[in-house]
Each structure stands twice: as C-alpha cells, then as structure tokens.
Amino acid sequence: MVWLKAIIRHQRLTDWICENPGKICIFIILFWTFVGQTGHDPWKPDEAHTFGVTLGILKQSEWIVPLLANEPYLKHSILVYLSSALTAILTKSFFPLHDGARLSAGLWMIVVFLFTAFSAKELWGGKSTWLAPLILAGSVGLLVRGHQLTPNIIFLAGVAISIYGMAVAPRRPIVGGIGIGFGVAISSISTGLVDPWMIILFILGMMLISPLYRTKHFLISIAIAFLIALPLISIWPFFLYTTDRVLFFEWLNIYNLERMRDIFILSSKDRFFYYIGILPWFSWPAWPFAIWALWIARGQGFQRREIQLPIVTFISILFFLTVSGKGREILALPLLIPLSLLASISFKNIPRGATNAFYWFGLMVSIFIVTLCWTCYSAIELQHPRWLGDVFLKYQPFYKSNPTAQQIIAGALGTIVWIALLFNLKKFSERSAIVWTSSITIGWFLVVVLLFPWINSIKTYRYMVEDLVQHIPSNVECVSRVRIREPQRAMLDYFGNLITIPIENRFKSERCNFLLAEGEWNAERYLIDKWERIWEGGRFGDEKERYYLYRKKNNERP
Template identity: 35%
Template sequence: MSQPTNLTNSSSRSTFFLLAALCLAWILPGLIGHQPWKPDEAYSFGLIYHILQSGDWIVPTLGGEPFMEKPPLYYITAALFGKIFSFALPLHDATRLTTGFFMALALLFTGLAGRELWGKSHGRLTVLILIGCLGLLIRGHEMITDTALLAGFAMAIYGLALSRRRFALAGIWLGTGTGIGFMSKGLIAPGIIGLTALLLPLVFRHWRNRDYMRYLAIAFLASLPWLTIWPILLYLRSPELFREWFWINNLGRFLGFAKLGPSSDHMHYFKILPWFAWPALPIALWTLWQGRRTIFRQPEAQLTLTTFLVMMGVFSMASDARELYALPMLLPLSLLAAPGVNTLRRGAASALNWFSIMTFGFIAGVFWFYWFAMISGHPANQAERLLRLQPGYIPTIEPLHFAIALMATLAWLFIAFWARSLPRNPRAVLNSATGITLVWVIMMTLALPWLDAGKSYRSMITSMQQALPARHACISSSKLGEPQRAMLEYYAGILTKRTETHQGIRCDLLLVQGSANNPDAPPGPEWTEIWEGNRPGDRSERYWLFQRHPS
C-alpha cells in the first residue's frame, strides 16, 4: 500500500504544482475586468495616469496638482505595465497587473523565508497560511502601493533569515527589500526593518557576530540607491515639495502634527488582528505556547517574533490607523505559524479543516444562488432586492466568467476529496487556502459585473459630460475628493480648479461634492444648477454642477 502524499514533503512534485496553481488562482482574479474603484484604486490610478500622459515620474501629480503622500515606485511600475499591456487590455486593467506582480514577489519571498527558517517542508505551509489570511484577500488585489510595500517587507525578512547562512547575498536582499519598501510608502519600511535588524543582536546573543555587522554594511550599500536617487531628484526639482513629502507626509502623518488621515485608536490593530490575521494568528500563538520552554532560544522564532512586535509597536504608535496598514504584520505571523501546523492538536486541526470547508463552501453556494436569481429572475424577491442595490446593473450571462467559476468550484471539490489522503494538519491549512480562493474566484467572476456597476464612476461622469455646455472656459470644484478628481481626468479629460487651492478663481462652471442627506444649495444667486448625479446605487455621495450667469 502506497504512503499518503504529504503536503510538507518537498520531493512531492504534485504538491509543488498544486501550490503554484493555487497561488495563480488566488492572484489573478480581480486584476482585470473592472474599473478603478473608490477610494484607493481611483486616486492611485490618477497618479499612474499622470506619469503615462506626461512622462514625469519625479513629482506624483493628481488632477493637475502635486500629490506628495507617497514615493512613486508603484506608480512608475504600473505605468510600465500600462505601456506593455495596454494593447490587449484597458489601461486601468493593464496597470493593475502591477499588483499581481508585487503579490507574486511577496508570496515567493515569504515562502523562501519559511523554507530558510524552518526547513524545506515549511515554505509551502507558510504560503498557504498567508494566502488564507482574511485581511489579505481584498487588499492584495487592489491597485495600491501597499502591495509593493508588502513585497519589500517579504524580501527584507528573507534577507534577515538568510543572514545566518549567506551573509553577503542576504545583505543584498535586505537592502533591496528595504529600498522597495521606502520607495513604496516612505520611511515606515526602513524604520521598522532597521529597528528589527538592530534589536536582534542587542537582545539575542545568537545574532552577535562579525558576519552580522558585515551583513548590515552590505544591506546599507544595497539600499542606498533606493533611498537617495528619487529624494535627491525631488529636492532638486522643488525643495518645497520635498519638504511636503518628507516632513508633512512622513513625519507629520506618523507623529500627528500634520493632521492627516483618520484619527488613531492605539488599540486598533489588537482589535482587528483576530479576524484580519485568521488563521495565521491562532496557529502562531499555538507555536509559541507549544514550544514555550525552548522556542525563545531559537533564532528563527527570535526573528519572526521581533519583527512582528516591532511592526505592532510602530503601527500602534502612529497617529492614524487603518486595517490596510496591518498587511505587513501578516508576514511574520504566517512565518511563525508554519512550524505550529504539524503540532496542532487533533481537535484544533479538525475544527479548522471543517470550518474552512463548511464556511467557504456555504459562501460559494450563496454566490451561486444569488447569481442564478439575478440571471433567471427567480426567486423574484431576491432578484429584485439585488437589482435595487445596484440599479446600474443589467443582468447578463458572461460565458467566460461562468466557465471560470464553474471550473474553480469543481477544482475545489476535487482538491477537498484528494486532500483526504494528506495528513490531518496540513490538510486543514490547504482547505483553508483553497476555500478562500474559491470564494474570491466566484466573487471576481459571477459577482464582478454587479459590483462594478456600483463602484465605478464612469456612468456618473458620462452623465455629467452630457450636461456640460458646448462652450465653457473652465470648471472649478468644491469639496471634490481625490478619487473623483482622478476619474474626471481619466474618463473626461477634465482638470478642475479647486476652490480650496485656487483662491479667487472665476470659472463659469462649478462642480460640488456633498452628501445626499444634506444637499448643497447654489453657492450664490449668480449660479444655476444644470446637473445633479451620483454613482448608481450610492446613497451617500451626491454631486451638483452649477453654471454662472453671464455678467
């Protein structure tokens, strides 16, 4: 009788190809087939669009104005993807492939780090745990710079893990990952990675050696081009914009004196991690508990735990907090969870396995049910309810979407039965990853046209364009957000003159953003409303276009 296939057996080619296929099935859906969505995708695409239109990659520009919140690595890379793939895809889809590129790097280097820390059998488990994390699912497919930041952190952590064996190569990876993180979101990545690299030899004896110091020197040299070229070019272009980026959007945003971003709840990440980092967090806690007598003397655990605690401390100290910012914490948690999988108690592994199969299977079934209801009109009450939520959606069968969703469902059923030959504990992690991937594939195929109908600004801007007078000088705007300004430029080629930054501007048209519950009156007796609109199904935002009476 043949031995059952072991998921953690590195000689098993079938499991390697299964993992590669699963990663592709997780990464690819959602990258194409929909418009830029509010809020983060829309304004990110506006910055990318400016690079494509102007060729200027030094000063990030949104809606005709400098936007110095983040360095431009993601935007530059996305512009290159746009140039390469726009012959076959809409421009916004071509640029969104950048997210898939950076997420592939993040998964690759996280798997390499898991293999380096715990042995060849655990790299795959680390990747399965990571793609199974609930918090990564949506954010890991959006057109946002945080995916590049995640890739930089994964590369840097791999460099730290490799330093015990090949310090020169490890230094290159650490420095490059730090540089990618810096060029993605500024000082936060060098700060966290640098603090982690310095704390390890200060706190733990194992990391104190001559090679480690040479390793840090190599890492510094490798990071230097990333840390200096763009900031120098920005400063030479405009010292004022450099100050706005460095002082206001880095230090000011973190310390709070710039009054940017949402106000911070310093317990925010403690509150969200139980669901955001599921299932990595509970398995990581089990790893610590199960090896509590010896694990803190292991350099592998010292690295992953120190990295996580530094991230948690730095993010919690920041003056603003969003669940988006917690993405990097999933990396050390997944790495710390990997060795705990094989030691899970029988009941815990079985609970995770059945929870994954039943929960994600049920959610997938619900998606299929509601898709059938919309297409067929039965049950009528459910179909009508969904169409009321998205009045801009016209039910149609997309043959390709249907085929992909059906194949994914059949593949999930096959893997669920095939996995019964695997040991119980790895099987639970596999079913968790495949279950969440199935839900995502169905959401980004069957439900994608319905979602896109309500999240896109395209129909609203087209409606506004039709109301524009044949002749007008310029359009000013009031309270108009960054996503809306970006989409106005993309869909209509309109750059508004914001009243917040253009004092005394006299345009003959005025676009106002407000709330549907508190409609804006005309800004003065000389203005007449000529258009009112909103995104289909959006009950909060409302827009008004006013025309000035001729003098």
C-alpha cells in the same frame, strides 16, 4: 457523497498530489494572485487615486513629479506609479489601462509570497517552505487588499524581503545584507520614509535579544544594507529636488517629517487598540496556528533564532502601528507575514482532532461561500429566487442584468476543479491548510466571475462622469471645484478627461464658468446668486455621495 467520490477520485492523481503538495500550492497561490486583477474599474479610495497618478505618468510622460489630475501628489513615493505605468504600457494591447496597471500589484504579490517562502525555507525548511505562503494567501485580511493597486502592496514586498535578509544573514552575511538593503529601499520608495522604521525596529530588536545578530558578520550585513539602501532611496528625492525644490521640501516636511512627528503627539483621533481589535478576523487562520507554534516552542524554543525572528518582527510592527494611532486595516498587512511563518511550523505537532476540525470548518465555510455566490448570481442575473432578486434590485435599481455563457462556464469549471481537488486529497496534517486556502480562492474566483459586474456597477464612477460631461460644453475653458477629493478627481480625469481647479485658487478659478461640488454648496449668499445648478448626480444607488454642477449666470460670465 460516496458515489460522487467514486466518480471524481483518481488514485494516480491522488498519489501525485500527496507526493507534490508544494506544486499544488504554487498553482493555488498563482491562481489566487491574478484572479480579480482585471475586470473592474478603479475603486475608491486607494485604487482610484493611485491609478490617477499612474494616469498622469501615462498622459504627460512625467516620471519625476507625481501628478494627480495635473496637480502634484506627494503623499506616497514614486515606485508604485512607475511600476503600474510600466505594466499598463506593456499590456495595453490586451487590457484597459486600469487593468494593466493593476497587474503590477499581482507581480508584487508574487514577490511577497516568494520571499515568505524563502524565509520559511531558511528558518525551518521542509514543508514550511510552501506552507507559509499558503497560509499567508489564506489570510482573510489579505484577500481583498492583496488584489488592489496600492503602495502598501509594494511596502509589503519590502517587508518580506527584509525578513528574508534577517533570516539568512547569520549564515550568509552578504546575501542577508543585500536582502535587508533592498527591502528597506523598496519600502521607502513605496510609501515614504516613515513606515520603514518598523523594519528598523525589528532589526534592532533582533540585535538586542539574539547574540547571532551582535557579531562582526552581521555588522557586515548592516554595512552592505546601508550601502545598497541609501543610494536607492536617494535617487527619486534627488531628481525631485533638481526638478522642483519647493515640491521636494513639501514632500520631505509634510509627508515625512511632520508625519513622523505626529506619531509622538497624542490626539483624540488616535486609535491605539484598532489593530489588536481586527487581528482575530484579519489574520485568520494564521493566528491560532501561530499561538500553537509558540506553545510547542515554550521554554528553550524561545531562545532559537527561528522562533525569535517572527516574534520580534510581529511585536515591532504591531508596536509601530499602535503608536502611530492610524486605524486602517490595509496598514496591518505586514503583520500577516510573521504570523504565517510561525503558523507554518505548527502542523508538525498539531493534534489530529484540531486539524480535522479545521478541515471540516474550512470545508463548511467553502461550501457556504460557493452556494452563496451561485445563489446571488442567479438572483441578480436571472431573478431567481425572486425575493432575493428584489433585494438586490432595491439596493441597486439601475443595474441591468446580462448573464453570459462565459460567466457560467468559467464559474462551473472553477467549481468542478475545486471539488476534484477536495476529493483527491489524502489525509495528512497539512491537508486542512490546502483545503482552506483553495476554498478561499475558489470563493474569490466565483465573486470575481459571477458578481463583479454587479459590484462594479455600485463602486464605479464611470457612468456618473459620463453623464456629467454631457452637461459641460466641449469648448469650456475650465471647471472649478469645491470639496472634490483625490479619488473623484482621478476618475473625472480618467473617464471624462475633466481637470478641475480648486476654487481657492482665485486667479485661475474666477475664469471658470462651471463649478463642480460634492454635497450642497454652502457658500456665501452673494456667491450663490451668481450660479445656477444645472446637474445633480452620483454613483448608481449611492444617495450619500452626491455631486452638483453649477453654471455662472449670463450676466456674471467673464
């Protein structure tokens, strides 16, 4: 280790990193953001149907009514589809449509990191400005979800902007009002009118406990926020109403009012303790440092706005998610921002033993991840070690190994740069945070470069759809469907240009001579007798999710 350090360590580089840790963190965050945004097909569930609606915009130039495989899809508002369609159009010369669309998620993540840094600078300044987004990027729960094309990433950006608006409002009411207004508006036109209530909750919470938010200046901020948010929120619903009133009221009643009502109705399916249960791993390593920050601030510190705002924000978001009863980890993303803000101030007074322990823990984890990635790559692509290669082959027997020099060179360069960074970091309290996030980043990079081809072969619907459409004549009038869900419908449209009609729509589906079903079709016997099965398939290695194609018997065709 000493001889390696002597070769890699350069005093001038070491001094520069020590003097400019913020610039190193910017590089790490940018690298983290865009690695993994390209190079794989849309994966279910969230990415597949989100891209499916984006594809509807690109194919039909329908910018008002979200369409998934030619059918209205109103579960989320329009912003995620518009932004992803825009990046897909701008980058279509360089990337496939799905990769270009996914790049919009990276741009929204930049907004998240930027406004997290702004909030930390406003609350505490100094090293917290770059530590807060660095800790956020190092959060385990954000690693995969932060690289997916989903409305929740845009909602996260809205939360980050709103928190900054609240942080700056006591000092600059107009700027604060603009931040709150845009934050609420972006949140509302990303996931709908229900989720932004968690923002309203922490605004009301701060007004309740802090006199700084019960002044005329803050009322000015609220007024400005209202004047900005209301028109922005109303634009798309107005155009939807003028385009199709039935769809507008479906969106308003089913996906907003009924969803709000369901929050207050108890159900056996509610998972009230889900988010508390996932926090220990989901928010690692932010939560232990946040707890230490609270310990440091005990007593008079809790009366300071700088401490109150992250606490109230976290409690408000957790309360809303818990009461809603919906247990999905992607919904917990907003919890990471206030925890990262609190964690960023803990490094000022953290004991040396604790920061050294975290440093070595991060180092050991990263060495394990890097070694594991290279070992798995060797097993998958080179069948060495043989026993591990057989394990991967058993799990995915249809994968064809194709090792490339580009993969090996890119992975090796990334590993070398990471090692060089580790050996050129001086000892200072924030070093452990840099080591952790850089290690998480290099681990993700190696997964993307070395293992994504194998992972994508398991998760993609491309090969299944390509095989399916070969059994359907090109001049077929229509294909009806049974139990085909939104992600699969989107991928049928994208990979096979295949639009299906629900069998419940008797007027249209009775004309169809082909029927696609997920799982065994348990219809009435007299109906089954009219059809013959001509194809069965699914994703490679997936024996649970099976699809069946039926064709009407000759004497039953219209």
